[in-house]
Amino acid sequence: MSRTVGEVTATAPTPRKIARRIEQLGRVRTDDYAWMKDDNWQAVLRDPDVLSADIREHLVAENAYCAAVLAATTDLQIELFEEMKGRIKQDDASVPTPDGPFDYFSRYEPGAQHPRHVRRPRGLATGEQLLLDEDAEANGKTYYAVDAARHSPDHALYVFAVDEQGSEYHRIYVRDLATGETLTDGPCNASGSFVLSPDSRWLFWVWRDENARPAKVFRRPARGGTDVLVYQELDEGMFLGVGATSDDSHIVIVIQNQETSEAWLIPAGDAGAEPVVAAARRVGVRYDLDHWSDQWVIRTNDGAAVDFKVMTSTAAVPTGDTWTDWIAHEPGRLIAGVALFQNYLVRLERENACNRLVVTARDGAERVIDFSESAYALSLSGGYEYDTAVTRFIYQSPTTPRQWFDYDMASGARTLRKTQEVPSGHDPARYETRRLTAIAPDGARVPVTVLLKRGTPLDGSAPLLLYGYGAYGYPLEPTFSTQALSLVDRGWVWALAHVRGGSDKGWSWFLDGRKAKKPNTFTDFIACAEHLAAEGYGRAGRMVCYGGSAGGLLVGAVVNMRPDLWAGAIAAVPFVDVLNTMSDISLPLTPPEWPEWGNPLEDLSAYDAIAAYSPYDNITAQAYPPVLATGGLTDPRVTWWEPQKWIAKLRDCATNGSPMLLHMNMDAGHGGASGRFDHLKEVALDYAFAIWAIGEEPDS
Numbered sequence: 001m002s003r004t005v006g007e008v009t010a011t012a013p014t015p016r017k018i019a020r021r022i023e024q025l026g027r028v029r030t031d032d033y034a035w036m037k038d039d040n041w042q043a044v045l046r047d048p049d050v051l052s053a054d055i056r057e058h059l060v061a062e063n064a065y066c067a068a069v070l071a072a073t074t075d076l077q078i079e080l081f082e083e084m085k086g087r088i089k090q091d092d093a094s095v096p097t098p099d100g101p102f103d104y105f106s107r108y109e110p111g112a113q114h115p116r117h118v119r120r121p122r123g124l125a126t127g128e129q130l131l132l133d134e135d136a137e138a139n140g141k142t143y144y145a146v147d148a149a150r151h152s153p154d155h156a157l158y159v160f161a162v163d164e165q166g167s168e169y170h171r172i173y174v175r176d177l178a179t180g181e182t183l184t185d186g187p188c189n190a191s192g193s194f195v196l197s198p199d200s201r202w203l204f205w206v207w208r209d210e211n212a213r214p215a216k217v218f219r220r221p222a223r224g225g226t227d228v229l230v231y232q233e234l235d236e237g238m239f240l241g242v243g244a245t246s247d248d249s250h251i252v253i254v255i256q257n258q259e260t261s262e263a264w265l266i267p268a269g270d271a272g273a274e275p276v277v278a279a280a281r282r283v284g285v286r287y288d289l290d291h292w293s294d295q296w297v298i299r300t301n302d303g304a305a306v307d308f309k310v311m312t313s314t315a316a317v318p319t320g321d322t323w324t325d326w327i328a329h330e331p332g333r334l335i336a337g338v339a340l341f342q343n344y345l346v347r348l349e350r351e352n353a354c355n356r357l358v359v360t361a362r363d364g365a366e367r368v369i370d371f372s373e374s375a376y377a378l379s380l381s382g383g384y385e386y387d388t389a390v391t392r393f394i395y396q397s398p399t400t401p402r403q404w405f406d407y408d409m410a411s412g413a414r415t416l417r418k419t420q421e422v423p424s425g426h427d428p429a430r431y432e433t434r435r436l437t438a439i440a441p442d443g444a445r446v447p448v449t450v451l452l453k454r455g456t457p458l459d460g461s462a463p464l465l466l467y468g469y470g471a472y473g474y475p476l477e478p479t480f481s482t483q484a485l486s487l488v489d490r491g492w493v494w495a496l497a498h499v500r501g502g503s504d505k506g507w508s509w510f511l512d513g514r515k516a517k518k519p520n521t522f523t524d525f526i527a528c529a530e531h532l533a534a535e536g537y538g539r540a541g542r543m544v545c546y547g548g549s550a551g552g553l554l555v556g557a558v559v560n561m562r563p564d565l566w567a568g569a570i571a572a573v574p575f576v577d578v579l580n581t582m583s584d585i586s587l588p589l590t591p592p593e594w595p596e597w598g599n600p601l602e603d604l605s606a607y608d609a610i611a612a613y614s615p616y617d618n619i620t621a622q623a624y625p626p627v628l629a630t631g632g633l634t635d636p637r638v639t640w641w642e643p644q645k646w647i648a649k650l651r652d653c654a655t656n657g658s659p660m661l662l663h664m665n666m667d668a669g670h671g672g673a674s675g676r677f678d679h680l681k682e683v684a685l686d687y688a689f690a691i692w693a694i695g696e697e698p699d700s
Helices: 041-046 053-069 071-086 134-138 507-511 519-534 550-561 591-597 604-613 641-653 676-694
Strands: 020-024 027-031 097-099 102-107 116-121 129-133 145-151 157-163 171-176 190-196 202-208 214-221 228-232 239-244 250-256 261-267 287-291 296-300 309-313 324-327 334-340 344-351 354-361 366-369 377-380 390-396 403-408 414-419 431-439 445-453 464-468 493-497 543-548 566-572 627-632 660-665
Touching: 027 604, 053 071, 053 641, 053 660, 071 676, 116 134, 129 134, 129 145, 129 157, 145 190, 157 190, 171 190, 171 202, 202 239, 214 239, 250 287, 261 287, 287 334, 296 334, 309 334, 344 377, 354 377, 431 519, 445 519, 464 519, 464 550, 493 519, 519 543, 519 550, 519 604, 543 550, 543 676, 550 566, 566 676, 627 641, 627 676, 641 660, 660 676
Parallel strands: 190 239, 464 493, 464 543, 543 566, 566 627, 627 660
Antiparallel strands: 020 027, 097 102, 102 116, 116 129, 145 157, 157 171, 190 202, 202 214, 214 228, 239 250, 250 261, 287 296, 296 309, 309 324, 334 344, 344 354, 354 366, 377 390, 390 403, 403 414, 431 445, 445 493
């Protein structure tokens, strides 16, 4: 079915321009669309109804234009949505996780957007007790997300943090499981981070300030009472969270940004004690710690251990001078995390964009858990019990649905507990996963994971979607996606670019893609696109680039740098106004993210580096591909005006009249719609745009 992308009869919005001159560190720039940021934005996050009328009017017009331009894809969107929905098991349930006398799990009723949280007597299939019915609680609400939920150690309470705007301001609820009563005076203005003391008497939670930053830790009686300030973080550049050690010996307050961290400890047996710092923060030193019955286990990059090492301390308070080496640093092998059990330590390692798990017994004996596929994702799924020899991990690949295994750490035996069901059917043999290597301009070897249907021609004729992220050290895991199959089954090639800025090849891979080295992320992505084209997986003009949040920054940059490569570009909640955002200290993530991007308020070299790639600031008069940007009005991470401004300026400058589209969710935040089916409608819009941008829909 042929479509001509240029045939657009709808009239694009033409927002007014108000030139704002900005002088900073001797540099001058002009922003015509700065007015799209509401001066009252903090209030908008809590109540979208207070958004300025002119900004709302423009967003409504943008949504209408997007719908009009893509009107021909309405049936396709419905078709894609029904396909994706058909791959979801309507009455799905998680694998029960044991804790003392109960098995805890969640399950969906057919048609439900949100799950039920339940438990039943351990080892039995009957006697289910409802803890929380999210679907019932969400009834009548445009947005409802439970971002954290946990039962108390004595199994008498259920605590959950709810966001009803997408703004990430939470109210924490405490429910008495004997009476079913929910306390109505739970903490508000909270982050999703909380923990109950091991004796179940106290709730520790984190308060967010008026700029949506976590700033204080409070303690209150779990069943209600007065809040007591436990800790206040004065550095606005640090994130704040709270948890407990695996052996329940301590409450831990965690303070960190992208390069520095610190932990404060409270003995679990004395919840009212003043917190004590473990190892005082030192810029550039990251560590996390846990208590292993008689010693502390510390994962750290201290001592030039770029890819981290594991150290121990037997001190009551593990100050840095008490740490001793245990598991040595190996360059290129990232120790990404550590989990502790009574007699075992499990560490997650990553090398060349593949994970493995290593189980270490107290006597030093080790077992390795890995798989043979060319690209796969492997992770621990967590659990409640410390004194156990069984841990659980999840295995998946682009062709293999998720599999949950219970692993006996003593014998090495694996028990498959569940395989993700695809009700509409899925035959892994119909598909193929490949791992390719692209060569970046500086010689770096960039992994590329490819998913395609067997028999897909590799002569450049297949349309290709290339997805990327590349920031904060987050790896791009080659997971199983029922959504991606809607493109692959139509003859598309789906590819993941494991670019620098992530930790796919170790922490140095991250360090080579941040601050002044950020352009490596973009040139890596372009190298991946060019390599895929050279190998016949696609060709210039029949590729769509796709990324979200910091991955939207990637999309914005490569569209400026190489617009000729792309038939279209999809940027979800895109961080595209980097220079202005990193210069606005009122925004939630600005001070905490200076270690990632640089501080353009004080560092001229950082200003110039950001100014050289910031997508909004580097739009020029040239032929651009069609672009779809999406956003959320209550998003505290990438505020709505970033994609709004970006699309307006792209529309001004595109010399070929390509459609520049903005779809703003007026009832959601960074993650989009909260319901499992509503979310699929947003993905269906993205995919329909990709097919429309290519200009044809191949036969299935």
